[in-house]
Amino acid sequence: MLRVRDERDTDAFSALFSHFAPRIKGFLINSGTDPATAEECAQDVMATLWHKAAQFDPTRATVATWVFTIARNRRTDIFRRDRRPEPEDLTWGPEPEPDQAEVIAFQQEATLLRTALADLPEEQRSLIQQAYFGDLSQSEIATLTGLPLGTIKSRIRLALEKLRHSLK
Structure with missing residues (x-):
């Protein structure tokens, strides 16, 4: 991870990808995500890892903790996105005033x-x-x-x- 962060080393990133992508996908599937979404999310997590490598601080977390935190947050984002109502499902007009x-x-x-x-x-x-x-x-x-x-x-x-x- 340090080589990816400091040198933008593509070989080091490839090794990280090979190690973490299947584990992230498995983690997401085990947490109830469908396989296609888990694959998409794992790809997105790894892209985030590459783009935000400069934010990695080994004094705050291990690589695994950092990567799986990104994965968990991304899974939450996808869940929220998928749970949003479609515009036709939204009520129109003023909401009733709460008591x-x-x-x-x-x-x-x-x-x-x-x-x-x-x-x-x-x-x-x-x-x-x-x-x-x-x-x-x-x-x-x-x-x-x-x-x-x-x-x-x-x-x-x-x-x-x-x-x-x-x-x-």
Whole structure:
């Protein structure tokens, strides 16, 4: 990967492609993607790897973690694209106004959650944000932060307990 990043080495990219493309396709198929879409997505991931090689930082993640994060994000993008309604399925005209009591309740809950998150220690808040707002797995967080997986799991569990207690 470093040769691809630093020298734009096509032979190194070919080796990466041979190694990762079938694994990405298998990962996507195992996660419920149809084979044709998985193939298309794997090709797109490898093209992204080539075009964004300069963004690879071995101090933040291994090559495999970086590649499979790109694959997971691309799969999510495809899923969202495929789930978008066709224009003829969209409703036309104004949407009905939501019940004001529900809007106020939602706003109050959101405020409580923001306050509860702000009250967490930084190391716990950061992990909660990466896991739930950044959509990263605990293993990916461990790789990115350099912390042991057990530490990540403990801190997230403690943070969730504190949030539950704060939101009661």
